[in-house]
Amino acid sequence: xxxxxxxxxxxxxKNAQDAKRGKIFTKIIREISVAARAGxxxxxxxxxLRTAMDKALGANMTKDVIERAIKKAxxxxxxVSYEEIRYEGYxxxxxxxxxxxxxxxxxxxxxxVRHAFGKxxxxxxxxxxxxxxxRKLGVLSFAPGADEETITNAAIEAGAEDxxxxxxxxxxxxxxxxxxxxxxxxxxxxxxxxxxxxxxxxRADNDVAVEGETAQQVVKLLEWLEDIDxxxxxxxxxxxxxxxxx
Numbered sequence: 594x595x596x597x598x599x600x601x602x603x604x605x606x607k608n609a610q611d612a613k614r615g616k617i618f619t620k621i622i623r624e625i626s627v628a629a630r631a632g633x634x635x636x637x638x639x640x641x642l643r644t645a646m647d648k649a650l651g652a653n654m655t656k657d658v659i660e661r662a663i664k665k666a667x668x669x670x671x672x673v674s675y676e677e678i679r680y681e682g683y684x685x686x687x688x689x690x691x692x693x694x695x696x697x698x699x700x701x702x703x704x705x706v707r708h709a710f711g712k713x714x715x716x717x718x719x720x721x722x723x724x725x726x727x728r729k730l731g732v733l734s735f736a737p738g739a740d741e742e743t744i745t746n747a748a749i750e751a752g753a754e755d756x757x758x759x760x761x762x763x764x765x766x767x768x769x770x771x772x773x774x775x776x777x778x779x780x781x782x783x784x785x786x787x788x789x790x791x792x793x794x795x796r797a798d799n800d801v802a803v804e805g806e807t808a809q810q811v812v813k814l815l816e817w818l819e820d821i822d823x824x825x826x827x828x829x830x831x832x833x834x835x836x837x838x839x
């Protein structure tokens with residue numbers, strides 16, 4: 594399986610998020626709350642909660658904050674109830690976009706999301722208008738220069754679904770089903786192969802290449818959406834050129 598490396602785009606997004614750590618904490622706490630409310634407060638029997646807790650620890654959130662969010666979700670402490678909503682639409686250049694939200698006010702959230710699409714030349718679509726282009730997968734990403742043979746052997750042994758090597762820079766993605774993500778990640782870690790980034794994400798079957806001003810508009814839209822308080826995650830099938838972040 595081949596494709597264009599997303600490593601640079603991933604790092605740019607991560608750096609932008611690191612600059613807004615307070616908002617990242619808020620989004621993670623909401624995810625922990627919804628996961629705990631839906632599947633219980635024990636991460637051993639709730640993979641979604643365990644993934645959210647791992648993300649929290651990776652962002653240097655304290656265990657006390659995590660435990661308090663779980664207790665609020667499970668009724669041990671008073672807390673806010675959030676609803677999961679997904680919006681779908683198109684960015685400039687025909688780029689498909691999925692926006693996953695957790696909100697306590699749907700009217701506010703849809704207004705904010707619709708405003709973002711309109712502001713940057715996109716349009717909000719109907720349910721299912723782009724989701725069919727994506728699959729929910731676990732992705733373990735390795736930086737350029739990683740040892741392909743070692744990663745491949747460990748991934749196969751761990752039961753990964755696919756290994757993607759990007760020839761432009763040598764970065765590698767190991768793909769696993771959503772259900773197998775934690776098991777594959779933990780098995781690879783036990784073998785001494787630790788990814789630079791690991792997450793469950795929506796991955797497009799095919800990307801849409803955009804360049805120049807169009808690519809810059811796409812980036813502005815995606816970053817604006819990610820900055821909305823109620824937005825948990827933004828996914829797209831944009832294949833962005835190097836000038837996208839100019």
